[in-house]
Amino acid sequence: MRGERQRERLKVVRQRLKKEKISCLVVTKPANVTYTTGFSGGDSWAVITGRAAYLLTDSRYIEQARGQCRLCRIIERRGPMAEAAAKLIGKLKSVQTAAMEKSASLDTFEALKKNVKCRLKSAAGVVESCRRIKDSDEISAIGTAGRIAAEGLKRMRRRLKPGVSENELAGVLDFEIRKLGGRNCFETIVAFGSNASRPHHEPAARRLKKNDCILIDFGVRYKSYCCDLTRCFCLGRPNALYKKAYEAVVKAQAAAIKMVKAGVEIDKVDAAAREVIAGYGLPVYGHGTGHGLGLEVHELPVVSKNIDGALAAGEVITIEPGVYIPGKLGVRIEDDFLVTKSGCRVLSGIAK
Amino acid sequence: MRGERQRERLKVVRQRLKKEKISCLVVTKPANVTYTTGFSGGDSWAVITGRAAYLLTDSRYIEQARGQCRLCRIIERRGPMAEAAAKLIGKLKSVQTAAMEKSASLDTFEALKKNVKCRLKSAAGVVESCRRIKDSDEISAIGTAGRIAAEGLKRMRRRLKPGVSENELAGVLDFEIRKLGGRNCFETIVAFGSNASRPHHEPAARRLKKNDCILIDFGVRYKSYCCDLTRCFCLGRPNALYKKAYEAVVKAQAAAIKMVKAGVEIDKVDAAAREVIAGYGLPVYGHGTGHGLGLEVHELPVVSKNIDGALAAGEVITIEPGVYIPGKLGVRIEDDFLVTKSGCRVLSGIAK
Numbered sequence: 001m002r003g004e005r006q007r008e009r010l011k012v013v014r015q016r017l018k019k020e021k022i023s024c025l026v027v028t029k030p031a032n033v034t035y036t037t038g039f040s041g042g043d044s045w046a047v048i049t050g051r052a053a054y055l056l057t058d059s060r061y062i063e064q065a066r067g068q069c070r071l072c073r074i075i076e077r078r079g080p081m082a083e084a085a086a087k088l089i090g091k092l093k094s095v096q097t098a099a100m101e102k103s104a105s106l107d108t109f110e111a112l113k114k115n116v117k118c119r120l121k122s123a124a125g126v127v128e129s130c131r132r133i134k135d136s137d138e139i140s141a142i143g144t145a146g147r148i149a150a151e152g153l154k155r156m157r158r159r160l161k162p163g164v165s166e167n168e169l170a171g172v173l174d175f176e177i178r179k180l181g182g183r184n185c186f187e188t189i190v191a192f193g194s195n196a197s198r199p200h201h202e203p204a205a206r207r208l209k210k211n212d213c214i215l216i217d218f219g220v221r222y223k224s225y226c227c228d229l230t231r232c233f234c235l236g237r238p239n240a241l242y243k244k245a246y247e248a249v250v251k252a253q254a255a256a257i258k259m260v261k262a263g264v265e266i267d268k269v270d271a272a273a274r275e276v277i278a279g280y281g282l283p284v285y286g287h288g289t290g291h292g293l294g295l296e297v298h299e300l301p302v303v304s305k306n307i308d309g310a311l312a313a314g315e316v317i318t319i320e321p322g323v324y325i326p327g328k329l330g331v332r333i334e335d336d337f338l339v340t341k342s343g344c345r346v347l348s349g350i351a352k
Numbered sequence: 353m354r355g356e357r358q359r360e361r362l363k364v365v366r367q368r369l370k371k372e373k374i375s376c377l378v379v380t381k382p383a384n385v386t387y388t389t390g391f392s393g394g395d396s397w398a399v400i401t402g403r404a405a406y407l408l409t410d411s412r413y414i415e416q417a418r419g420q421c422r423l424c425r426i427i428e429r430r431g432p433m434a435e436a437a438a439k440l441i442g443k444l445k446s447v448q449t450a451a452m453e454k455s456a457s458l459d460t461f462e463a464l465k466k467n468v469k470c471r472l473k474s475a476a477g478v479v480e481s482c483r484r485i486k487d488s489d490e491i492s493a494i495g496t497a498g499r500i501a502a503e504g505l506k507r508m509r510r511r512l513k514p515g516v517s518e519n520e521l522a523g524v525l526d527f528e529i530r531k532l533g534g535r536n537c538f539e540t541i542v543a544f545g546s547n548a549s550r551p552h553h554e555p556a557a558r559r560l561k562k563n564d565c566i567l568i569d570f571g572v573r574y575k576s577y578c579c580d581l582t583r584c585f586c587l588g589r590p591n592a593l594y595k596k597a598y599e600a601v602v603k604a605q606a607a608a609i610k611m612v613k614a615g616v617e618i619d620k621v622d623a624a625a626r627e628v629i630a631g632y633g634l635p636v637y638g639h640g641t642g643h644g645l646g647l648e649v650h651e652l653p654v655v656s657k658n659i660d661g662a663l664a665a666g667e668v669i670t671i672e673p674g675v676y677i678p679g680k681l682g683v684r685i686e687d688d689f690l691v692t693k694s695g696c697r698v699l700s701g702i703a704k
Binding site: 040041042058059060061063064078100102103104105106107109110122124167168170171172174175178179181183187197198199200201202205285286287324326 | 520639
């Protein structure tokens, strides 16, 4: 990450820390470590104070950290992470109370508490809330991930013929994504026929038959950022029920997209999609209508029922209504959008 | 999973619960949910009492859960997980105190605490300790994962020629693994030349040159179980330093393997490998010598310095010493072993 970008992010995080009266935040969630330090490896923590940012890592990652973290002081731990963090915090004169991210595990919290001399409290969603609004580098990375996804899917479709298995097709897609310079950001879902009624179906040995319908839900990570897409199509001619479900989902997604705009209440976006499905007399999906995405495939905001709050410009969200009829079919269409002042911009523009 | 196998596992977990005076365990770690219920999907919890086992899941997974969880009562939650779990626990008359796994996050714990009427405490490593000793189904799954890994690597090596990139080679390996019916259980590491000095190098655009040395660290998941392997080889002739490092690592691994046997203290296995590397006058690796593996790529026991305790028959561990010289080379060799009464049996038998 460029130095100035890193500086801007740390500035926003520090404003938030000041607001929440936190003088020292112990960052343990990998995506938050990446956000605050630029480090994309694993098993590392960040410690952020008003003055400095530290990356605590180990010998496996030290070369990588030196290359990625321009604004951080890098500390190579040799013993347990909690001991290394406690030692560092102990040296920070101005810190009376440290806060650990609430996404940390109970045993991680206890280990640090046991070792640290100052007070230790927990803090929820500090970095996550800063991550909600994306900067231009982040939007650009998500957009590139979306373009890799589009091209990968196009290349995969050439292999679509009767006899291919779900598992093989998922493998082909993943391989094309990698050749294009991306990575999967979650396990690709490929479901043939009635398997698609399980929204998180795991691809297996089932082979494609003539007139089978296909659901593919996949995501690409590019420069640490994720896109998340779902497409449905048929090899041959779908039956009348499938056509109806597909039409309902397309219209439900369009209705929700039409609502998306900075300032709009989130549950209204959700309701717009559900109403269309219900209007078709089809079962309304049990999952949310969408979610934020960025360094994680699922992040803030949640786009679902009973969610307080409104969308803000700079947020990136999915819109993904579906229709599931066990034993018969599953249809879901999912795209990624940048929320703007006047509406939204699609970041995953594939022909459906 | 077969019903009798599931019953045996629940029996072992319940013995442990009784010993620790836990009448109700809330299981949140995915691998522990799989172990106690047979469910291999995500976003689900198990609740285990002396009498019953429950799986709390949502609409996306309900069909899958019905197929996989023979001995569980399956509950489809519609609202937040903590509320659904609290409601269930509230109905269990015999439960005065529930325990949540310590691997759960602080906010997950707080959410349940807020909703549940009984006392809530935390418990460390209950299911993890049961998972240490593998049954024959688990050993067989890890062995199959190992065979898929061996065959996948063999097929990948056909594509090994100057000009191929780290990223492409990783993609080819992953694709072959999938065609063989397995999945990656972590991101494949392919490192050419001096990139191998970073033990967790991320494959990138670097292309293979004549006489380059290659490090590949990868894992296969088969029926939820993992294997974990590292191999190093050269395209052409390695230099004298590389030959020395390779020889040291082979001998270090052999020295550790020779020590492995039920009852042997873990730190002695670790020391055996390190002594060989040090004897060659080479830098001793900063990571552990090995780790347990099963439903997770890293599980108990940890095979490293300063670890109390001994190996037990039925444990499955990696042995993976290495030599890293930044800017010059990285060599690591990793295999998986079943600990037996008289020694060990290799589960990842690839020619090196």
